[in-house]
Amino acid sequence: MITLEYKLKGxxxxxxxxDDTIRTAQFVRNKALRYWIDNQNVKLSDLYKQCAIMAxxxxxxxxxxSMARQASAERAISAIQRFFANCKAKKPGKKGYPQFKKRSRSVEYKTSGWKLSPDKRRLTFTDGFEAGTFKLIGSYDLHFWTPDNIKRVRVVKRADGYYAQxxxxxxxxxxxxxxxxxxxxDVGLNHFLTDSNGDTVPNPHYLRKSEKALCRLQRRVSKKKKGSANRQKAINRLGRKHLKVSRQRKDFAIKTTPGVVKSSDFVAYENLQVKNxxxxxxxxxxxxDAAWSQFTQWLQYLxxxxxKTVVAVAPQYTSQDCWGCGTTVKKSLSVRTHVCSCGMVLDRxxxxxxxxxxxxxxxxGMTLNTVGYTGINAWGQTDLYSLVVTPTSKPTG
Incomplete structure (x- = not known):
């Protein structure tokens, strides 16, 4: 499944x-969730029936x-299933009990309620709200796929306009x-990433660079009268700035990840619990600001x-253990150089x-040596790979 996004011009x-359509989808989702709270052990088919009753x-x-109402009910059941999955896995902390939505920003259609023009450059919504026809602004060509291939159309509201996915x-x-x-x-704050060859990628710090502008826009919001049109305009300007920062992060991840994946057949990274x-x-x-989770998601996708084989490993002791001899060398975050009694001196x-x-x-199931490793490659073939690792300083003696 791939997602193609266009801006809607209308x-x-x-x-x-x-906006009315999005609020209605939010209402259906919340009503479906309320029905589940009042009637435990309900199934998705039961929520579908409730959608018809609501109509x-x-x-x-x-x-x-009708299919958009069903998609809203599916969002509720998805939150419920995620909650039970967290409980079954005994996830530490809060399990994510489903909550009622207050500010939804999207509505999702399935295979009906919308229609593409013959030239695939215009989108028309055909449900009872009669939003009409919108021009699609984007560089993707929908002619490569038939309408049968398009399983869902999602309308998303953002600070700078409305988008169709x-x-x-x-x-x-x-x-x-x-x-x-x-x-x-290894991802970090000093460098965005450092690989096993010693190469580094600098951290762009998009949020840090935009902090002054964000603080200025936030002050303008606070000075405006609540409920006024000027306050709403100030909020929109602030939202646009935050949106730009998030897009910069995403663009950085998209441009950084392909080089990492294409250059190797096997990629290992830390499975960091960023939420904690x-x-x-x-x-x-x-x-x-570093957006490690977004980067690792793109690693898995690409x-x-x-x-290619992309593996997430436990992050425990990766910085403390010596790669040369395996001895644990305790160090605080401020210590950026690994120095071991075996003579190994490396950047942390x-x-x-x-x-x-x-x-x-x-x-x-592979083995690592300074001259190579034998195992199964990403193409499923047993082969000998030459892996050359050159640390800053090798162990002496």
Missing amino acids: KPTQYRII KEFEWAGKLN FCVNVTRTEELSPTGRAIGI MVKNHKLAKSIS GNVYG DHNAALNILAKGLKQV
Whole structure:
């Protein structure tokens, strides 16, 4: 499944209708959740029946396409299933009990309620709200796929406008020649990432660079009268700035990840629990600004696309253990150089990346040596890979 996004260009009255559609989808989702709370052990089919009852009970809810109502009910059941999955897995902390939505920003259609023009450049909504026809602004060409391939159309409201996302039922695969290389990646705050070869990628710090502008826009919001049009405009400007920062992070991840995946047949990275790490209030902003989770998600996705093996390993002791001899060398976050009694002197992150690579290879049944490793490559063939690792300083003696 791939997602193609376009910006919707229409009239202000059409945008207001889209807002009504989003609020209605939120209402259906919340009503479905309330029905589950009052009647435990209900199934998705029961929520579908409730959607039909809602359409008869509330005239404005009946304007929403029937499949769009079902998609809203599916969002409720998805939250419920996630809650039970967390309970079954005994996830520490809060389990994520389903909550009622207050400010939804999207509505989802399935295979009906919308129609594409013959030239695939215009989208018309055909449900009871009658939002009309919107021009699609984007560079993707929908002519490659038939309407049968488009399984869902999602309308998303953002600070800078309204967007349509087409979910196309197609598997993206690309073939690359095996490189015979493996790599371990350590993400951090000093450098965005350091690999097992000692190469680093600088941290862009998009949020830090935009802090002054964000603070200025936030002050303007606070000075405006609540409920006024000027306050709403100030809020929109602030939202646009935050949106730009989030897009910069996403663009950075998209541009950084392909080089990592394409250059190696095997990629190992730390399975960091970012949600727990941001509880450290001294580092929370910097960790959020780095967007490690987004980067690792793209690693997994592109690993599937290019047929590469991408493995997540436990992060425990990757920075403390010596890659040369395995001895644990305790060090605080302020210590950036790993110095071991065996003579190994490495940058802290480089040492961690080597340990991550060794853990990843061990996890999939491979062995790591300074001259190479034998195992099964990403293409399922047994072969001998030459893995050359050159640390800053080798052990003496």
